[in-house]
Amino acid sequence: MASFNHSPSHGRVRPHPPWEACPVPTHTVLNQSPPRTGVDEFGLNTALVEALAHYAPAADVTELHRIGRLVGSVEFQRDARAAERNPPVLSTHDRWGNRVDDVDFHPGYHRVIAEALHAGAHSLAWTQPRANAERAARFMLFAQVEPGHGCPVSMTHAAYAALRGTEHEAYWGPRLTAAAYDPRLVDTAQKSAVTFGMAMTEKQGGSDVRANTTRAVPVAHSGSAPPAGLPGSGDGLPGRPFELTGHKWFCSAPQSDAFLMLAQLDEGLSCFVVPRVLPGGERNGVRIQRLKDKLGNKSNASSEIELEGAAGWLVGDPGRGVRTIIEMVNRTRLDCILGSAAGMRQGVAEAAWHTQHRFAFGARLSEQPLMRAVLADLQLEAEAATWTALHLASAHDAESGDDADFRRIATAIAKYWICKRGPEHAYECLECLGGNGYTESFPLAMRYREQPVMAVWEGSGNVIVLDVLRALAKDPRSAKALLAQLEGALGYMPDYDRAFDVAARELARASTAAADGEPAALAEFAAAGRVLVERLALLLQASVLLTRAPGEVARSFVLARLGPDRGREYGALPGGVDIDGLVARAMGCEEG
Template sequence: MITHEVENQAAARVGVDEFAANASLVEAVARWGSGVGDGTDGAAPVLHEVGRLVGSASFQRDAELANIRTPELRTHDRWGHRIDEVEYDDAYHRVIRSAVARGAHTSAWASRRPGANVDRAATFLLFAQVEPGHACPVSMTHAAVPVIEQAASGLCDDWMPRLLSTEYDPRLVGGPAKASALVGMAMTEKQGGSDVRANTTRAEPTGEDGAWGRRYRLTGHKWFCSAPMSDAFLVLAQAPGGLSCFFVPRVLPDGSRNVFRIQRLKDKLGNRSNASSEVEFDGTDGWLVGEEGRGVVTIVQMVTRTRLDCVLGTAAGMRQAVAEAAWHVRHRRAFGALLVDQPAMAAVIADLALESEAATVTAMRLARAYDDDASDAEVAFRRLATAVAKYWVCKRGPGHAAEALECLGGNGYTEGFPLARRYREQPLLAIWEGSGNVIALDVLRVLGREPDAFDAFFAVVSEASGADAAFDLELAEAQAVVVELARADAATAALRARELAERLALVLQASLLVQHAPPSVADAFARTRLEGGGGSMYGALPVGVDLAAILARA
């Protein structure tokens, strides 16, 4: 008797064009990407190529290996010299090299065409869908560009061509020996966390002014520094004039290594392929970017864009979760039928697909607001909408991953299937660049300081007015809450900050789906997220939802 013949198991989901398979992403690129209005397909041909790459068996194997063979810290070489290097598996290098080669980092800055940020967001999303760890340095490099553009002309001239390069060179060298660069960030300290104004790292001016601007020496400890093998970092430190932003390269202009002591690598729940570290500065050279005392204002341009990438990264994870769960239920039989043909399972997959589609269209609409041709109203819209989406979409990620994992049963809970890795990954995106309360309180700060952002936000959201009664009611209620909290005392407003962020996020998502998604998707979203027709768990859909139409898009 053969006891180990394998049957009724879904084959690996490989050989797929992940771009073509993601209907909402394809539609968003066609709607907002660079090809709009010029009679071309824009970035679509490149995105199809990326989709086939990340959907290949070899890329998915590299994604797995990069998370199994995790980065290792080498503080000293064999002769005892301090080197502070992190070694990555070759699989990681292959993954990030592919992403950089296709502009997942800075292609939007290289092009600057209308829709360029949409094209870049779609590329970033596709790579992050399969291997999220490498997306951290890719995202930070993208987000660092507008900050470095404010630096002294010599620094900007030396570094911008390297940031825009589509080459990938993992060596820790400087000058003409290396034509490309990745940039990281070091803000967080152990005593302050998100409260960066509590930072104690000091920056003392050396009195030297050169092509890179004013030079300082930094002393202090950073509790989190992601991607420590990046070529340079944007760092917050206390200068004589207050908290300031500094450009800190790993290799100095003379070719010697800067003082950058990697104390240890963090042993993280997930995000294993990406090294996160504690670093010590001890007379470390840095160059002032912006003005002394204006460090937060300077670096917030980077933070805003990495927050958007947290939304994109969560949407990428949701897409992976839906794709893997939908694949499994279409190939697995139980109780005499395919799982997908059983109403309870069909409802769960459809509900997960709704969440994924809402996250994707929200992230892509936001990306369009970051293009160079953005109007003042679009800039105001993105100021609020980025925080709103960062709060809600990233908060929804962990629960979404857990439900999708359960669709695979015991397989989902085992290593080797990608959803176990995704389950550990999604909580990080809710923490990175401001956890829930930080972001919700940021929404309140916008309410108090930038009321034009709320006007711009509601102008965008109201474009769907009159198309759905449930949406119109929720929109009116959200506007009423804004008015109410604008008049409330600080404690009451803070207590309801999460409620406000959630309401704003849901009306934004509903508005975009009502305008741009098929009626089956928009109707189901409104009935389950706005009317309360569903329960608090995925799969509790009301009678009448068009499951077949939603599943066809999944």
């Protein structure tokens, strides 16, 4: 029987609507996954755990689990989110009109990067013997959750490669490798830990750094000594400061204590270390014009700068700037691979978590055959990226020999392919979350925006392909070391062997074209460069998996990426792929 009430305004009775009599809890949250926090991101990353056990059996696993729990915690993720939601702010002048060029960051950003630096994500490869693979794993764990801070961490790591063995190592080396964080903008003589940035590209040149117009001239000091307190102060060209005048279109991490920069001398393009604060505390002439409004993460700063007589100290020989800074570039290229692999892991982990807790059409999403195929394929891509990344990192343990020859060309090949796979991989992971994935409230929208930078930074696709082609043509030792790696996987699977035969014929034709110097042949060689590099990249990944990873992972990769029935989109898998095993690896110990 319906209830009635009396309406004074109308003087008549009316029934309650049914929903008033029986209230419906419209704001009860149903069928949504819980927050993915309180997890051990290292322990759940099966591929990383197994690859590290292979390449770094003496790694400090206890510390890696600590890092895994840290980055998987509510507090760390809250800081990462706050840093992303509160971008850095540039103040060019103080309130009295003095030029200050300060970049202010949210406290969450400082806490995130401090944790990474305290964990040696920048320094472990330099402070412990043969620790490149373990350093890579630590870097990847932090970059998986908050990628923005990875930029200065990577460049601080890589700067040491350019400075070691030079007169600058004694001053900067201990500060670069200290497991500490000091964001103060003060004379670096007062600091035990510093971060480094890099500024190479200019408006007119981009990747063509030899077209740079920034000039450097020796500081005239009329017989008096140059400023004390920085490396190389003293008599003679190597120790005299230079004045740099020009601009840089991209200066990464302008909050850094110092930068490696390229500028022109009479001898040609040269490399300089340029501090933000001079000895004694005076600001150097590095003027931040603006912060870039980037597509990707918002937590870190990238900038455009002007150099107004900025003091810089020569690193390496005059006119050999590219050769000097390439040591830093090679390291940051490796970190692009690590960052892309970390992003793939974030995407797979979030997709697996969501589908395990979401129900549709009478079952968990993770139990639906189509979704399982997608998850398996996404995990397969992340597996290949992770194993290849640690393989390359471990190759950096050797200063010379076959490993050094191999990594020169293999890093470029892997950087081209893995970083290009990143954006599409991020999109497919995002789609697994449906509409939630498309909102900035969930982490995969940021990841989708972030992944392209790994392909653009340190050489976009065509630049990398040209580097690979030059190496094949002019560096026979690197080409030989690459072939040795690929030949080591022959005999495991016919699909791999057939793909190797095709690539070997193409390499032979390329070598002949390079040896003959025939312009038409060389032009054809360059035009088909992307095809060749893609094939080499897939073979490289497959060779690493076939010779080191679990058999079903390797077999599945070859079938899905090199076999005749391979699909174009994620989830379009041929028969024989171990879907159940890959899904279980994507979830770690979470499934069930």
